[in-house]
Amino acid sequence: MNVSIIGTAGVPSKYGGFETLAENLAKFQSSSNKYTIFCSSKIYTIKKEEYLNAKLKYINLKPNGISSIIYDIIAMLQSLNTNIMLVLGISGAIFFPIIKLLYHGIIITNIDGIEWKRSKWNVLVQFYLHLSEEMAIKYSDIIIGDNKGIIDYVKETYNKVAILIEYGADHIQKIGCDNELFNKKYPFNKKKYAIGIYRIEPENNIHLILEAFARQKSIELVIVGNWKNSKYGLSLIERYSKFSHIYLLDQIYDYKDIGFLRTRAFLNVHGHSRGGTNPSLVEAMYFGLPILAFDCIYNRYTTENQCIYWSSAEELYNYLLQLNEKKLNDIGEKMELIADNRYRWSIIASKYEELYQTYDNH
The missing domain is CATH 3.40.50.2000 (Glycogen Phosphorylase B;)
Structure with missing residues (x-):
């Protein structure tokens, strides 16, 4: 299965949950799957072709703010030949209705938190994020939530079933106090x-x-x-x-x-x-x-x-x-x-791989 990971700043992970997730999915990938991870050339000025056996593709935009929408859309358009798009976050989900007409693979979306409810956004941004959330829920083939609270929210709000897959923690190791x-x-x-x-x-x-x-x-x-x-x-x-x-x-x-x-x-x-x-x-x-x-x-x-x-x-x-x-x-x-x-990455990565295998068998 060829899986493209969309919605991160890139790897190697510098600071962020989705970036750490992408890195560890690549680290623990099975021989039957191949990842392509999209990275921002605004952040990664030294461009590697591969990292942890994952192929890297670069987009010349910032991966956050309003440009994240175009950033994700470009990544989707460059992933039309893959089996699975693993979309992390909902920034570009407004484009899902069009992507579904062009793409014959599976869209899996990790919706992160309930972004539109965050107080830091103004009313216009909240409206856009709420609409993007609706598009993500409606047009994704499968929704991933990282917490039972998110799973319950998706069920209660949209009457949809989301799959629970959390985050790992063992990428940071203890350091001796005598350092x-x-x-x-x-x-x-x-x-x-x-x-x-x-x-x-x-x-x-x-x-x-x-x-x-x-x-x-x-x-x-x-x-x-x-x-x-x-x-x-x-x-x-x-x-x-x-x-x-x-x-x-x-x-x-x-x-x-x-x-x-x-x-x-x-x-x-x-x-x-x-x-x-x-x-x-x-x-x-x-x-x-x-x-x-x-x-x-x-x-x-x-x-x-x-x-x-x-x-x-x-x-x-x-x-x-x-x-x-x-x-x-x-x-x-x-x-x-x-x-x-x-919360070990080997456990988390295996849950994603099981999802891919489910679709591969169908």
Whole structure:
């Protein structure tokens, strides 16, 4: 089966759930399947023909923002001779009705989260994303959701059945705490700290996390994110950078750095309230970190109702005041066990391969 992966910035993965998914699908591909992954030449100036036995094709557009629509459409038009289009996200789904007239293969769409409900979009963008979601659900041969909350939403809203396939987490490895280079780079690592890795957006509740941690001094807070990409992020920097126990780090693209920071962390605080199975959450679980997660259906499903949940800055602050290390250790062990059973890339890749095989047999 020739499978084209559409909707990512490309590989090697630099920073993003879909890019990491594409890379690991290629890494664990069977001999009976061949991937083609579309990449942005705006990001990958050095163009490889192959990576992990996957063929790479380049499009001279940015893979995000409004240009992502054209980016995905071009990738679809260049995939008409494949058996399967695996479309990650719904940016170009508005074009599905036309593609279905031209294409004789199977369209599989991973719809990601419920994008049109995100507060960062204006009304016009929300309208477009809602319409794209409808087109994706209507015209895809199969829909993938990465969380039971998404599966239920597709069923309740569109009366359609979606297939549950989550994300892996074992692409980031633990780094020894005696690493001299990282000890110098991140001197706070000797202290007891909580870590969070996010896109800096209101619906990820970073403002609530910062408010809660600013009120106490016993646990340091390290947040990694794209602070300078929005007024929201800049306003948080202005307000909280003065706190000596709070570290607001810019985006980190090196998995070794992320591995070290997670290895040294005392716990993980997770604020995402929308989306589905969030990659940064399952990665923290894989490291066996105790989780303090925002209380929503997606996070509860991902963690199997086994961690601590909060819904306000006050509630999070009160939890921080009464943390019990034995309870945290128990939570961490449960998180690691869940991740090992559900969030390994070999498991995730095999589920995609089973889908392809189902269509191959028909």
